[in-house]
Amino acid sequence: MSIIKKKFVHLRNYTQYSLSKGALRIPEIINFCRNEENPAVAISDFNNLFGSMEFSLECLQSGIQPIIGCNVNLIDDKYESGNILLICKSNQGYLNLSKLISKSYLENSLSSLPFVSFKDLELYNKDIICLAGGKTGIMTKNYFSNTLVKSESLTQKFLKIFNSNFFTEIQRYSNEENSKSYEEFLLNESFKYKIPLIATNENYFLDKNFKNAHDVLLCISQQKYLENYDRESSSDDSYIKTNKEMYDLFSDFPEFCENTMLIAKKCSFVLEEQPVSLPKIGVNGFDQNEILKSKSSDALKIKINQSREIHLKKDIYLNRLEYELNTIVNMGFSSYFLIVSDFINWAKKNNIPVGPGRGSGAGSLVAWCLSITDLDPIKFGLLFERFLNPERVSMPDFDVDFCMEKRDEVIKYVQKKYGKLNVAQIITFGSFQPRAAIRDVGRVIQLPLQQIDEICKMIPFNPANPQTLSEYIESNSKIKNDMKNDPNINNLFNISLNLEGLLRHSSTHAAGIVISDRPLENILPLYKDPKSDFPVTQFSMKYVEKIGLIKFDFLGLKTLTVIQETCKKLYARSVKININEVSLTDTKTFELLRSGLTAGIFQLEGQGMRETLVK
Structure with a gap:
């Protein structure tokens, strides 16, 4: 007789995208769900949706329903601030959540702390589910601040905003006696307002064995030592519990676990790959394809008339142009060429040095005709197929070099032309590399600095052929012996192995810019780098492209600045040099x-x- 396995959906999972807080890797969550036969699972990182696209695609590939959520900081003068978990029910819910997260960074950010207000929630709540409990939840914080009246008024406030999409949340942890009264309060609120109670657990890492490594991760983030009493630490219960463990924990109220399926059934939204979306370029009733053909043909005619060498091979050039134009139009990239041509020609007209062209884009005759490059690909025997090939569908990618000092002027021009919220830089993430992991862990557990330095010097650094810590340990008999005989060294390497590869901070792509045909917050959430006022996508380059956006490279090149300054100094000495005619x-x-x-x-x-x- 087969036993029907009880279903449970984990709604609070803090992945490595909760930078320096969460330590769950997305494949780990999915493998856990497979083993537990969980039909759905949520992502709920702190104040961001960095990993939501990756999470959604990986879940779909494994036949698991992804639930997109975010643990958002809520600030209001009348209450103790805390977090609320917001979950998308539909595409409209995702758009509203995206707007809330974008606003928290672009408008509401206090120092480095993004937040939303009740006013924001009143504006963007449609098709969003709200839970306000959990260890850092605003309901929990206000209750334990001895403000029972405020806690009850919060319930009323959330019900008014979210109606039937507001759920009361209950958690249970070992060695927390003071939570009994809070649990009674939640039960009373649930009964009084007829709100379903949902059982959740704060999941920061995969299993119990990771607890010590997670404490070290938090210490690295806080710049504390492991032995400091005032450091933030994780609970012994902060791992993903099995369905049986959750039902055993709530054996007196199994319906609280069953109610997690209510959330999953309410949610029908998934993030999927989207077709390419670019601003449509049209002038006087002509579409982008006609404009591209007209501009390219007119430019080539001028080049043919101006050069005897090109005139003699006129048919070769015209045939090549027709072939390239057909390929570009059929692949839907006419707008891409016109956009790149526009900002490059604007830069040239405004005396901003632009590189002559490099990379595979230099093989395009259309690019030469539009002044994107200054290189005749036929003269130099360059292949167009290396850039765009109908047999191998890939995004076009011009590497465009600008004077380092004036690159930002070009970006501001693009932002002004296409709309401030339609243009953004692209986020990138830094992770724990072997040497950095050893240094950080060694400092937190307070090993002698000299000893850490000696170990780090032994770890090979070769970006062309990087070696993982486990590969290094396997190939080094001395380290193996030290780990066997010295508990401190063994602890250092075991913790470092756990942290290696985890994301630790965000940054911005050195050159990548995305340009959209509509406000980007209607496609993906936006982020703001504390060092810049320029909006940044919350998806990394790989997932920006998967959601249908094309990256434009705006590279700042010091060489172009040097050349321009050299020409200026020579001109001051009455020596005139046109760098394009050397x-x-x-x-x-x-x-x-x-x-x-x-x-x-x-x-x-x-x-x-x-x-x-x-x-």
Whole structure:
């Protein structure tokens, strides 16, 4: 006789995207759900949706229903501030949550703390489920601040805003006697207002064995030592409990566990890959395809008339142009070429140095005709298929170099042209690398600095062929022996192995910009880097592209700045040089290159390139 397994849905999972707080990796959550036969699971990171796209796609691939949520900081003058868990029911719910999260960073942010207000919730609550309990929840905090009246008024306030989408949340932990009275309060509120009670658990890591490593992670974030009494620490219960453990915990009220399925059934939204979306360019009734063809053809005619060499191969150029235009139009990238051409030509008109073109984009004749590049691909034997190939569908990607000092002017132009909220930089994430993990863990557990330095020097650093800590340990008999004989070294490496690869901080992509045909907060949530006023996508480059946005590269190149300043100084001495007209066959230049004396010359200054030039 088969036993029907009781269903439970974990609604509070803090992944590694809860930077330096959560330590759950998305594949770990999915594998856990598979083993437990859980039909659904939620992501609920603190104040961000960084991992929601990745989470949704990975869940769908494994046949698990993803529930997109966020543990948001709520601030109001009348109450003790705390968190609320907001969950998307539908696409409208996702758009509202995206707007709330974006607003928390772009408008409401206090120092580095993003937050929402009750006014924000009143504006953007449609199809959002709200839970206000949990250890850091606003209901919990206000109750334990001896403000029972305020706790009850909070229930009324949330019911008024969210109606039947507000749920009371209950948690149970070992060694917490003072939670009994709070539980009674929640039971009374649930009965009084007929609100379903939901059982949840604060999940920061996968299993009990990770507890010590998680404490170290929190210490690294707080810049504390493990032995400090005033440090934040995690609970022994902060791991993902099995369905049986949750039902055993609530054996007197199993319906609280069953009610988690109510949340899953209310939610029908998933984040899926979307087709490419670009601003549509149209002038006087002509669409972007017609404009692209017209501009490219007109420019090529001028080039044919101005150059005898090109005129002699006119048919080759015209056939190549037709082929490229057909490919670009059929792949839907006409707007992309026109947008890039527009901001490059604006930069050139405003005396901002622009690179002549590099990478696979230099193989496009259309790009040359639109002044995106200054290189004739037919003359130099460059292939268009390396850039765009109908047999291998991939996003176009021009590497556009601008003068380092004036790059931001071009970005501001784009922002002004397409709309402030339609343009954003792209977020990136830094993770614990082997040496950094050893250093941080060693400091927190207070090993001697000299000993940590010696260990770090032994770990090879080769970005071209990186080695993991486990690979390093396996190949180093001395470290194996030290781990066996010294408990401190063993502890250092075991904790570092647990933290290695976890995300630890966010940053912005050095060059990537996305441009949309509508406000980006209607596609994905936005973030603000504390060091910049420029909006940043909350999805990394991989997932920005999956949601249908194209990356434009705005690279700041010091070489272009140096060239411009050099030309200015020469002009002051009555020496006029047009850098775009320098000879490409100058003998003295090639002699200099052959000598290997190329320090300071872009892409030729590395040791490998210098050695190749000499050979």
